[in-house]
Amino acid sequence: MRIGIVCPYSWDVPGGVQFHIRDLAEHLIRLGHEVSVLAPADDETPLPPFVVSAGRAVPVPYNGSVARLNFGFLSAARVRRWLHDGDFDVIHIHEPTSPSLGLLTCWAAQGPIVATFHTSNPRSRAMIAAYPILQPALEKISARIAVSEYARRTLVEHLGGDAVVIPNGVDVDFFARAEPKQEWQGGTIGFIGRIDEPRKGLPVLMRALPKIFAACPDARLLVAGRGDEEEAVAGLPPEMRDRVEFLGMVSDEDKARLLRSVDVYVAPNTGGESFGIILVEAMSAGAPVLASDLDAFAQVLDQGSAGELFANEDADALAAAAVRLLGDPQQRAGLSERGSTHVRRFDWSRVGADILAVYETVTAGAASVATDERTSLRARFGLARD
Amino acid sequence: MTTLIWIVAALVVIGVYLSWTAGRLDRLHSRIDAARAALDAQLLRRASVAQELGTAGVLDPAASIVLYQAAHAARQAEEEHREVAESELSQALRAVFAEAPQVDAVREAPGGEESLTELSEAVRRVPMARRFHNDAVRAARAVRKHRVVRWFRLAGHAPFPMAFEMDDEPPAVLESRAGG
Numbered sequence: 001m002r003i004g005i006v007c008p009y010s011w012d013v014p015g016g017v018q019f020h021i022r023d024l025a026e027h028l029i030r031l032g033h034e035v036s037v038l039a040p041a042d043d044e045t046p047l048p049p050f051v052v053s054a055g056r057a058v059p060v061p062y063n064g065s066v067a068r069l070n071f072g073f074l075s076a077a078r079v080r081r082w083l084h085d086g087d088f089d090v091i092h093i094h095e096p097t098s099p100s101l102g103l104l105t106c107w108a109a110q111g112p113i114v115a116t117f118h119t120s121n122p123r124s125r126a127m128i129a130a131y132p133i134l135q136p137a138l139e140k141i142s143a144r145i146a147v148s149e150y151a152r153r154t155l156v157e158h159l160g161g162d163a164v165v166i167p168n169g170v171d172v173d174f175f176a177r178a179e180p181k182q183e184w185q186g187g188t189i190g191f192i193g194r195i196d197e198p199r200k201g202l203p204v205l206m207r208a209l210p211k212i213f214a215a216c217p218d219a220r221l222l223v224a225g226r227g228d229e230e231e232a233v234a235g236l237p238p239e240m241r242d243r244v245e246f247l248g249m250v251s252d253e254d255k256a257r258l259l260r261s262v263d264v265y266v267a268p269n270t271g272g273e274s275f276g277i278i279l280v281e282a283m284s285a286g287a288p289v290l291a292s293d294l295d296a297f298a299q300v301l302d303q304g305s306a307g308e309l310f311a312n313e314d315a316d317a318l319a320a321a322a323v324r325l326l327g328d329p330q331q332r333a334g335l336s337e338r339g340s341t342h343v344r345r346f347d348w349s350r351v352g353a354d355i356l357a358v359y360e361t362v363t364a365g366a367a368s369v370a371t372d373e374r375t376s377l378r379a380r381f382g383l384a385r386d
Numbered sequence: 387m388t389t390l391i392w393i394v395a396a397l398v399v400i401g402v403y404l405s406w407t408a409g410r411l412d413r414l415h416s417r418i419d420a421a422r423a424a425l426d427a428q429l430l431r432r433a434s435v436a437q438e439l440g441t442a443g444v445l446d447p448a449a450s451i452v453l454y455q456a457a458h459a460a461r462q463a464e465e466e467h468r469e470v471a472e473s474e475l476s477q478a479l480r481a482v483f484a485e486a487p488q489v490d491a492v493r494e495a496p497g498g499e500e501s502l503t504e505l506s507e508a509v510r511r512v513p514m515a516r517r518f519h520n521d522a523v524r525a526a527r528a529v530r531k532h533r534v535v536r537w538f539r540l541a542g543h544a545p546f547p548m549a550f551e552m553d554d555e556p557p558a559v560l561e562s563r564a565g566g
Contacts, residue, residue, distance in 0.1 A: 110413065112420075136410055139525040142417055143518045160528070161521040164514050357507065361515050364424045 001359060003028060004088040004369065007039035008100040010057040010068045011047065016277060017094055017118050020168050025050050027169070027352045038082050038101060040070045054078045054101055069100040079104045080371050088369040090114060090359045096138060097159075099130075106137040111369035112362040116145040117155050117163065119274050140372075142362040145355070150295040151274045164358065167300075168277050169351035172343055175284035178256035187218040187326060190262035190287065192255065192278055193269075195227025195246075201268030201292065206235050207315035208268075208322065213240050215323040224250045224258060259285035263332060264325050267291040270313050276300045279307065280346045283339035288332040290321055306342035307335060407529070408540045414526040415544050421519040425550060428515045429472055432508035433460045435501060436475060444495035449482045473553040479509065483557035502560075509556035516550055523547040 007021045018039075025035045025048075035050050040057035047053060054075055057068035079101065083091075089112070096102040096115040106113065115138075144163035146152035152163045189212070193200035202223070213219055223232070224247040233241045250258065259265060265282040267289065273296045280300060282289050289307030291297045301307035308325065310317040325332055344350065439445065440454030456471075456478035463471035483489060492498040526547045535541060 135528075139410070139414060139529075140417075142421065142522070143514075144521065161524050162517045163521075164517050354510070357511050358514060361424050361428065361511055361518065362420075364420075364427055 001090065001356075001363070002034045002086065002088045002368075003036075003359065004082070004086050004091040005035065005037045006091065006093045006101050006105045007037055008070075008095045008098045008102045009040070011039040011041040011051060011053075012045045013068065016168075016275075020118075020277075021094060022048070023169060023171070023348065024352070024355065027348045028356075031352070031356075036082070036086050036088075038079065038105070040068065040101060052082055054082070057100075069098070071099060071104065075101065076104050076108065079108050083109050083369060083371050086369075090363050091369050092116065092355075092359075093141070094118065096141065097134065103134070103137055106140055108371055109369055110140065110372040112143075112359075113141045113369070114143045114145065114358055114362060115141045116147065116166075117151055118147055119151070143358050145358060147275045148296050149299055154274075166351060166354045166358070167346050168275050168280070169348040170277065170280045170284055170343070170346050172284040172347040174252075175256045175259060175281055176286065176340070178253070178260045178285060180261040181257045182261075184222055184258055184261035186263075187216060187220060188262045188264075189219060189221045189322065189326075190224075190258055190265045190282075191221065191268075192224045192250075192258070192265075194225050195223065195229065195232050197227070199270050199272045200225075201270050201313075202232060203235075204268040204270065204292075204313055204315050204318060205266055206232065208319035209236060209244070210240060211316070211319035212322050212326070213243060215319075216326045219243070219326055220245060222247060222258065222262065224248070224255065255281070256285060259287045262287055264322060265289050266318070266322065267297065268318060269294060269297070273297065280343055283307065283343040284346075286336045286340050288325060288335040289339060290318070290325060292318075302338075302342050306339045404534070404538055404540065407532075407535060411526070411529055411535065411540055411544075414522065414529060415541075415547075418519070418522045418526055418547050421515070421522045422550075425512075425515040425519045428508065428511045430461070432505070432512055433457045433472075433475060435505045435508055436479060437461070439492065439501055439505065442495070442497075442501070444492050444498055445482065445488070449488075452478050453482050469550060469552045476509075476553045476555060479505075479560075480555065480557045483559055486559050489559050506560045509554075509560055513554040513556070516552065516554055520549045523549045 005021055005025060007018060009015055009017055011018060021037060025037050028035045029050065037051045038054050039051055040055065041047055041051070041053040042056055043053065054070055055078060057070050059068050083105070091105065091109060092114045093102045093105055094116050095118055096106055138159065144155065144161065145166050146155050146163040147166070147168050149165055152165050155163055191202060191205060193202070195202055209221065221244045223244065226249055229246045233244055236244070247258070259282050265287040267276065267279055269292055271294065273294055276297050279289055279291055279297060283306060289301060291301060291307055291309055292312040293309040294312060298304065298309060301309065308321050310321045436453055436457035440450050440457055443450070445453065456475040460471045460475040489502065492502055529535060530541050530546070
């Protein structure tokens with residue numbers, strides 16, 4: 001099958017959606033499909049052979065933060081050329097509501113279009129204003145995928161219609177087979193994520209830390225991620241600061257080894273999550289997971305049976321749960337075992353088969369993807385040349 | 387003279403808008419047709435595999451009869467009874483494959499593994515195809531409710547799209563092995 005995938009965010013900047021697209025493309029190529037990914041990228045960035053650059057993304061203030069987006073005449077022309085050259089059986093657009101490549105492709109293409117909705121943003125004012133413009137583009141999508149039941153609910157509320165739920169994929173065996181590192185073992189708590197992004201929840205964990213350290217004299221915290229380390233530990237009593245170890249940015253291999261080594265993985269995120277891939281990775285590595293009870297997290301952890309949940313932003317509840325887990329090897333082993341079984345449904349073999357099933361469902365009985373000429377004025381009056 | 391030009395310009399703009407909306411509606415109708423064809427294909431596939439399993443003699447006689455009867459009814463159903471017949475097939479599949487040992491019994495029979503894989507894929511794809519179909523129906527209905535579309539009869543003779551409502555809950559023991 002010839003598959004075209006559209007990535008709305010810059011390939012140069014690492015992010016969840018980009019990683020998902022990269023892994024999906026590699027998985028599909030391994031199965032023998034032809035895959036081309038259209039993504040914004042700087043001209044200098046080295047790209048994998050399956051990625052086609054759609055030009056540089058422009059930083060624009062959008063929706064409360066600066067987003068790097070692609071739009072305008074040049075991008076639209078590149079989208080059309082990519083569609084024309086690729087002659088795809090199906091195209092798969094990610095994040096079609098972001099005013100970037102996804103939306104441009106929706107405008108320019110016709111035929112079987114699959115779209116994945118990753119975020120579950122509350123409806124923004126721009127979206128309401130743009131609704132009449134957005135609707136004709138979005139109604140070309142033949143199949144919608146939401147990454148979680150929570151994302152599906154917001155999608156149905158905001159845009160109407162329905163979607164199938166297919167979670168993000170993880171290479172479970174990559175994490176399950178990683179070698180634990182001795183210096184990261186023994187009473188360790190793990191945290192992976194941006195240090196200076198409050199929504200990732202490190203401040204909540206820092207507030208809980210004095211209680212945890214007081215109850216478990218051997219416990220240590222390992223933090224992997226970018227950000228200001230001094231500022232992060234500023235709230236801790238000075239004698240406890242050296243029990244927090246910062247590892248900085250870690251490679252994929254080290255991330256897997258870290259997750260294999262820790263006794264408890266803590267995800268204290270306070271909001272803005274529609275899936276929670278890190279929990280899936282932690283479960284793959286067999287780490288007992290302790291996470292805040294966000295909707296998306298509760299779903300990934302099978303409502304608390306594959307991982308412990310604590311009340312969101314409640315540092316005392318976090319501390320109590322962490323102390324209980326650190327002191328009870330049997331409970332940790334149980335969590336790890338249930339997590340390892342549960343996580344199989346997020347493995348690429350399952351997720352990839354589901355996504356292919358969607359492709360096959362929409363391509364059955366439909367023509368292949370083509371550029372949509374009906375939007376051209378000249379075609380409307382019968383003046384277009386073939 | 388200028389009034390005339392303005393009138394002509396306005397008429398052209400209205401014409402372009404109507405033509406664009408008609409094109410949009412046309413595209414939605416062909417999307418429904420494609421989605422309906424895909425749904426039909428998946429339903430037929432599911433009924434065929436179920437019927438095969440019902441006649442293969444790998445299940446106990448009671449389960450075989452239940453499954454065969456439901457699959458036969460689903461394949462033969464008239465358009466207006468189709469939703470009920472297909473729902474009954476879903477119920478029959480859930481009843482027959484209520485427990486994991488039943489699945490193991492089928493797997494041990496010659497050719498059972500292939501049939502099970504086909505059935506697991508089919509029960510997973512029917513709900514997908516149905517969601518995509520009903521999503522297309524909803525989008526077309528939203529446009530057809532528009533005043534302009536009704537006044538100018540832009541939908542032409544296309545029948546008002548109907549959603550396909552049925553019970554498509556797959557058997558739990560098969561769901562966990564789909565694609566795996």
